[in-house]
Amino acid sequence: MQVVTRFAPSPTGFLHLGHVYAASAAWHAARQAGGRFLLRLEDIDPQRCRAEYAAAALEDLAWLGFVSDAPLRVQSAHLPEYRATLEHLAARALIYPCFCSRADIAREVAAAASAPHTGDTGAPDGSPYPGTCRHLPPAVRAEKLAAGAPHAWRLDMQAALAHVATTGAALRFFEPSEGWIAADPAPFGDVVLGRRDVPASYHLCVTHDDALQGITLVTRAHDLKPATHLHVLLQHLMHWPTPAYAHHALLTGPTGARLSKRDGAVPIRDLRAKGLTADEICRQVIG
Numbered sequence: 001m002q003v004v005t006r007f008a009p010s011p012t013g014f015l016h017l018g019h020v021y022a023a024s025a026a027w028h029a030a031r032q033a034g035g036r037f038l039l040r041l042e043d044i045d046p047q048r049c050r051a052e053y054a055a056a057a058l059e060d061l062a063w064l065g066f067v068s069d070a071p072l073r074v075q076s077a078h079l080p081e082y083r084a085t086l087e088h089l090a091a092r093a094l095i096y097p098c099f100c101s102r103a104d105i106a107r108e109v110a111a112a113a114s115a116p117h118t119g120d121t122g123a124p125d126g127s128p129y130p131g132t133c134r135h136l137p138p139a140v141r142a143e144k145l146a147a148g149a150p151h152a153w154r155l156d157m158q159a160a161l162a163h164v165a166t167t168g169a170a171l172r173f174f175e176p177s178e179g180w181i182a183a184d185p186a187p188f189g190d191v192v193l194g195r196r197d198v199p200a201s202y203h204l205c206v207t208h209d210d211a212l213q214g215i216t217l218v219t220r221a222h223d224l225k226p227a228t229h230l231h232v233l234l235q236h237l238m239h240w241p242t243p244a245y246a247h248h249a250l251l252t253g254p255t256g257a258r259l260s261k262r263d264g265a266v267p268i269r270d271l272r273a274k275g276l277t278a279d280e281i282c283r284q285v286i287g
C-alpha cells in the first residue's frame with residue numbers, strides 16, 4: 001500500500017517554525033516511503049481563519065518546497081459534504097441536536113457537584129457536556145429544530161460505544177514507534193461534531209478528509225494524540241479506514257514552551273525577509 005501523508009494547517013496566523021517542523025515530518029515520511037504528500041487547509045472556523053493567512057501559508061509552503069502531490073483540499077469549500085456526514089450520523093441516532101449555549105453548559109457543570117472531573121483527559125472541548133439535550137422529548141426536539149433554534153450536533157457517546165460493542169470490533173490504532181494502541185474515546189463524552197455556526201467540527205472534518213484523501217499515515221504533534229482515540233471511533237462509525245498515526249514532539253522555543261505565535265515564534269516570511277533560504281529554515285527544525 002502506498003504511503004500517503006498530509007500537512008493540514010489552519011490559516012489562523014502566519015506559518016512559523018513549528019509548522020515547518022510538522023510539514024517536514026509529513027513530507028519526509030512520504031518521500032522516504034516513495035509515497036505521496038498532500039496539503040489541506042483546515043479553515044472551517046469563520047471566526048479564526050482568514051483568507052490572507054491561507055494565501056500566505058500556501059505561498060510559504062511553495063517557497064519551502066512542500067508541494068502537494070494532489071490538488072489542495074480547502075475544507076471551507078466542502079461544507080455540504082460534512083453536513084451530509086452529520087445527517088448520516090443523525091439518521092442512525094448517533095448524534096443529537098444540542099440547543100445549549102455556552103452559559104447554559106457552564107451553569108449545568110457548576111450545578112452538578114458530582115460531575116466527573118475530566119479536565120486532564122485531554123478532551124479539547126474542556127469539561128464534558130452534562131447531557132442536557134441528550135434526552136429531550138422527540139416532540140420538543142422537532143419543535144425547536146422546526147423553529148430554527150440555534151443548535152450544535154453532539155455525538156451520543158453511549159450510543160456510539162454501544163454500536164461498537166455490537167460489531168465486536170476492537171477500537172485501536174497503530175503508532176509505528178509503539179505498536180497497536182487501544183483507543184478509549186469515552187472521556188470525550190458527547191463531543192460536538194457539528195458546530196452552531198458551521199455544520200462541521202475539527203474532529204468530523206479531519207477524519208472525513210483523511211478518509212477521502214486516502215491518508216495512510218497521519219503525522220502530527222503529540223498534543224493531538226488524545227484526539228486520535230476519538231477519531232478512531234468516528235472512523236469506525238463511518239466505516240472509514242484508520243490510518244497509522246505517528247505523533248511527534250512539539251517543536252519548542254528557547255524557554256521549552258510550545259512554539260506558537262503567542263510564544264514569539266517568528267513567521268517564516270520574516271525569516272525570508274531577513275535573507276534566510278528555504279534550506280536554512282528547514283535545517284533549523286531538523287537538528
Ligand SMILES: [Zn+2]
Binds near residue numbers: 099132
Ligand atoms: Zn444541550
